[in-house]
Amino acid sequence: MTAPATANAVQEDAAGHVLAFPAADTARATRDSRPLRLITCGSVDDGKSTLIGRLLWDTKAVKEDQAATLRRDSNGKQNDLGLPDFALLLDGLQAEREQGITIDVAYRYFSTDKRSFIVADTPGHEQYTRNMATGASTADLAVLLVDARVGLLEQTRRHATIATLMGIKQFVLAVNKIDLTDYDRARFEQISHEFRELALSLGVRQVTAIPLSALKGENVVYDGRASMPWYDGPTLVEVLELATTRSAQTVGFRLPVQRVSRPGESFRGYQGTVAGGSVKPGDSVVILPSGMVANVTKIVTFDLVRNAAVAGDAITLVLDRQVDVSRGDMIVAIDSQPLTGLAFDAHIVALQPDGIQPGKRYWLKSGSRRQRVQVQPASQLDLQTGKWEHAEQLSMNAIGKIHLVFDEQAIFDPYEQNRTTGAFILIDPDTNNTVAGGMITAKRSALGGIHTEDARVILSLPADLADQLMATELFAGRREDAEVRRVSAGKASEIIDTIDG
Amino acid sequence: MPHTHPETELHNPQSTKPPLDPHLKALENEAIHIFREVAAEFERPVMLYSIGKDSSVLLHLARKAFYPGRVPFPLLHVNTGWKFAEMIAFRDEIVKRYDLDLIEHVNPRGAAESVTPFSHGSALYTDIMKTEALRQALDAGQYDAAFGGARRDEEASRAKERIYSFRTPDHRWDPRNQRPELWNVYNGMVRKGESVRAFPLSNWTEVDIWRYIQAEDIPIVPLYFAKKRPVVERDGMMILAEDQRLELLPGETKRDEVIRFRTLGCFPLTGAIRSDATSLDDIISELETATVSERQGRAIDRDQSGSMEKKKREGYF
Ligand SMILES: Nc1nc2c(ncn2[C@@H]2O[C@H](COP(=O)(O)OP(=O)(O)O)[C@@H](O)[C@H]2O)c(=O)[nH]1
Numbered sequence: 001m002t003a004p005a006t007a008n009a010v011q012e013d014a015a016g017h018v019l020a021f022p023a024a025d026t027a028r029a030t031r032d033s034r035p036l037r038l039i040t041c042g043s044v045d046d047g048k049s050t051l052i053g054r055l056l057w058d059t060k061a062v063k064e065d066q067a068a069t070l071r072r073d074s075n076g077k078q079n080d081l082g083l084p085d086f087a088l089l090l091d092g093l094q095a096e097r098e099q100g101i102t103i104d105v106a107y108r109y110f111s112t113d114k115r116s117f118i119v120a121d122t123p124g125h126e127q128y129t130r131n132m133a134t135g136a137s138t139a140d141l142a143v144l145l146v147d148a149r150v151g152l153l154e155q156t157r158r159h160a161t162i163a164t165l166m167g168i169k170q171f172v173l174a175v176n177k178i179d180l181t182d183y184d185r186a187r188f189e190q191i192s193h194e195f196r197e198l199a200l201s202l203g204v205r206q207v208t209a210i211p212l213s214a215l216k217g218e219n220v221v222y223d224g225r226a227s228m229p230w231y232d233g234p235t236l237v238e239v240l241e242l243a244t245t246r247s248a249q250t251v252g253f254r255l256p257v258q259r260v261s262r263p264g265e266s267f268r269g270y271q272g273t274v275a276g277g278s279v280k281p282g283d284s285v286v287i288l289p290s291g292m293v294a295n296v297t298k299i300v301t302f303d304l305v306r307n308a309a310v311a312g313d314a315i316t317l318v319l320d321r322q323v324d325v326s327r328g329d330m331i332v333a334i335d336s337q338p339l340t341g342l343a344f345d346a347h348i349v350a351l352q353p354d355g356i357q358p359g360k361r362y363w364l365k366s367g368s369r370r371q372r373v374q375v376q377p378a379s380q381l382d383l384q385t386g387k388w389e390h391a392e393q394l395s396m397n398a399i400g401k402i403h404l405v406f407d408e409q410a411i412f413d414p415y416e417q418n419r420t421t422g423a424f425i426l427i428d429p430d431t432n433n434t435v436a437g438g439m440i441t442a443k444r445s446a447l448g449g450i451h452t453e454d455a456r457v458i459l460s461l462p463a464d465l466a467d468q469l470m471a472t473e474l475f476a477g478r479r480e481d482a483e484v485r486r487v488s489a490g491k492a493s494e495i496i497d498t499i500d501g
Numbered sequence: 502m503p504h505t506h507p508e509t510e511l512h513n514p515q516s517t518k519p520p521l522d523p524h525l526k527a528l529e530n531e532a533i534h535i536f537r538e539v540a541a542e543f544e545r546p547v548m549l550y551s552i553g554k555d556s557s558v559l560l561h562l563a564r565k566a567f568y569p570g571r572v573p574f575p576l577l578h579v580n581t582g583w584k585f586a587e588m589i590a591f592r593d594e595i596v597k598r599y600d601l602d603l604i605e606h607v608n609p610r611g612a613a614e615s616v617t618p619f620s621h622g623s624a625l626y627t628d629i630m631k632t633e634a635l636r637q638a639l640d641a642g643q644y645d646a647a648f649g650g651a652r653r654d655e656e657a658s659r660a661k662e663r664i665y666s667f668r669t670p671d672h673r674w675d676p677r678n679q680r681p682e683l684w685n686v687y688n689g690m691v692r693k694g695e696s697v698r699a700f701p702l703s704n705w706t707e708v709d710i711w712r713y714i715q716a717e718d719i720p721i722v723p724l725y726f727a728k729k730r731p732v733v734e735r736d737g738m739m740i741l742a743e744d745q746r747l748e749l750l751p752g753e754t755k756r757d758e759v760i761r762f763r764t765l766g767c768f769p770l771t772g773a774i775r776s777d778a779t780s781l782d783d784i785i786s787e788l789e790t791a792t793v794s795e796r797q798g799r800a801i802d803r804d805q806s807g808s809m810e811k812k813k814r815e816g817y818f
């Protein structure tokens with residue numbers, strides 16, 4: 001979709017009535033994949049809502065009656081292009097319109113002839129970070145906006161960090177309002193450079209930086225070559241069309257059991273959505289936490305008895321023997337099992353005014369499993385320095401590391417490996433509200449209260465191998481826990497000899 | 502265009518219909534997941550059934566979610582008494598065919614105080630016969646979860662709504678204080694009297710609905726297909742003129758037009774569109790070039806922008 005930015009202009013008469021619309025040439029999106037889910041984030045007024053409004057407008061997802069309403073609601077509040085305030089397409093709550101800000105996440109839908117998209121417009125105010133986290137949890141890609149005149153802000157850092165923690169690996173840096181800098185190339189390059197450094201420190205490698213004007217629609221759907229001849233990279237939509245959707249098909253089979261179906265004496269099936277890997281009749285599986293083993297006999301769906309199911313499929317599984325399975329259990333591959341235990345480490349984002357209190361008991365829900373947990377905050381991320389500081393409790397919007405201690409066996413995969421079985425929410429039993437979103441990082445062996453937190457291991461590795469290890473995201477996430485000294489092979493064996501005695 | 506269907510659905514000898522494309526499959530999977538989660542977590546779920554296309558899809562997904570078992574909750578139809586006759590006939594046929602439990606509720610104030618869309622105006626009428634009626638029915642059944650077929654692409658305040666939408670004991674929605682909803686981990690914890698509205702079709706668009714109806718061969722009310730029908734022009738809408746209770750106003754005349762409906766509700770408040778679409782294929786291609794949204798034909802949504810949010814705060818679906 002490349003055409004000059006003016007090609008999409010809406011024709012209208014002096015009174016602002018729409019006379020002609022961009023030709024409705026929206027071809028059928030090919031449905032070869034599931035929709036790409038993306039979020040827009042960034043600080044207040046960077047233009048997030050305007051950008052999505054522009055995406056909807058230029059992909060013709062806005063219908064005439066909606067445009068007429070929009071025009072009426074804009075109340076003469078038009079920009080110098082005579083276009084309505086696109087943000088009003090998104091800010092659908094009365095309070096948002098009154099205050100001119102985004103309070104809660106809005107989900108919108110649009111498609112090009114290559115693909116369809118679900119976009120979450122998230123609020124920029126720190127106070128509403130929880131709604132940004134909500135949007136980030138399911139996104140495949142984040143569009144991070146910065147105002148070209150202002151550059152990176154703490155909110156940019158916060159949002160990039162939350163997005164990364166939540167497993168987003170593809171970023172678009174949208175350097176917006178470039179029209180207000182006279183299309184200053186140096187400015188664009190400086191901001192992209194700064195962001196790439198931030199991204200690297202977070203372990204993100206896929207960043208596309210685009211100079212754009214959401215308002216004028218330059219480099220959004222249509223290219224902005226007329227104003228920015230110096231930019232020959234892709235438009236935003238081109239990047240979105242090529243982005244990848246993630247799936248958990250390559251890891252071990254996981255089926256969190258939602259309910260047991262027993263319509264009659266002769267049928268007993270376990271219903272749930274495959275959260276990882278695949279399964280076929282004949283496979284041996286283990287039921288957790290009991291540890292009982294069984295074989296899959298049938299995969300039942302409404303349409304047909306299937307010969308296999310993969311991550312994402314909602315199925316009913318039938319096993320070859322009478323085993324005790326109930327809601328909250330997990331049926332998993334026998335040769336690739338998740339972690340089970342009573343103590344885990346996790347990252348969380350605190351979402352409510354009361355924050356997260358030390359030692360408090362919460363409900364934890366992960367998949368279909370809900371259990372009691374005691375939460376101990378350990379550290380909190382300092383967004384200014386990017387360092388983890390010791391913390392006793394976490395306040396609202398804080399990003400923290402916590403220890404989780406359960407009364408009964410818990411079952412997880414590290415979030416890195418599985419975005420479903422590694423994710424959880426915390427629910428405050430006093431208010432029933434969702435107070436945190438969390439991502440499992442590791443299992444702890446909390447035997448007899450001895451914490452392995454301080455345990456250290458010395459590895460002696462060839463430098464190239466060490467470099468590769470340090471370049472991994474896992475390492476990037478725990479940089480501050482590691483101490484790295486480069487020494488010669490001779491020196492290394494000297495040191496290790498003294499340890500071995 | 503080569504399709505990348507999961508290998509698992511190819512060449513299944515027992516399958517007669519072609520597999521869903523990955524886009525619709527993903528939407529179906531998500532909806533089934535939500536149905537099962539709510540059915541397992543709540544004590545008294547109910548499904549709002551309005552007989553329209555979204556309800557038809559919702560019902561189909563419910564049947565899929567619980568197969569081979571029965572749908573484990575009743576359907577609730579909040580009737581105003583002013584639905585299209587064809588809708589009611591269709592409803593009764595579906596309930597019989599699929600062995601469903603149907604609860605019908607009509608607000609007794611309708612008859613007692615002669616509340617009609619003509620006498621009370623669309624806003625007050627909707628308030629009493631739909632919003633208030635729904636609250637009555639939900640209270641009577643003590644339901645702690647109610648499924649609805651709302652989609653986020655329908656309207657700006659719906660675009661903000663969670664999949665589990667929390668309601669206070671008096672059914673209020675507080676859009677400024679919604680519970681965060683991360684991943685597909687839903688918080689179903691409510692106290693006595695509180696409830697959630699659950700929306701399995703949140704992420705579907707109107708085109709998705711039609712394409713799914715086509716792919717799955719889901720029965721729908723014939724009013725969605727174009728046919729020559731008697732209409733009368735009123736308030737800028739074409740209204741179906743079949744019901745005896747519709748009195749022509751001075752200057753109004755009945756005439757025949759080839760029309761269909763894009764949404765279905767109460768016949769005096771629902772505008773028809775001129776259309777030649779007599780098949781699902783026709784409807785889908787009509788939609789893909791449509792320049793107006795589906796809600797345009799609904800009087801109750803046009804009152805003012807933000808009117809849906811207001812109604813929702815008060816307990817409307
Ligand atoms: N000149 C110019 N103004 C913009 C651009 N994008 C957004 N704006 C304006 O910036 C203001 C804030 O935009 P909004 O979308 O509400 O920001 P949000 O808080 O990030 O959602 C509005 O007045 C927009 O019209 C742009 O590319 N160029």
Ligand SMILES: [Mg+2]
Nearest residue numbers: 048049101102
């Ligand atoms: Mg905004």
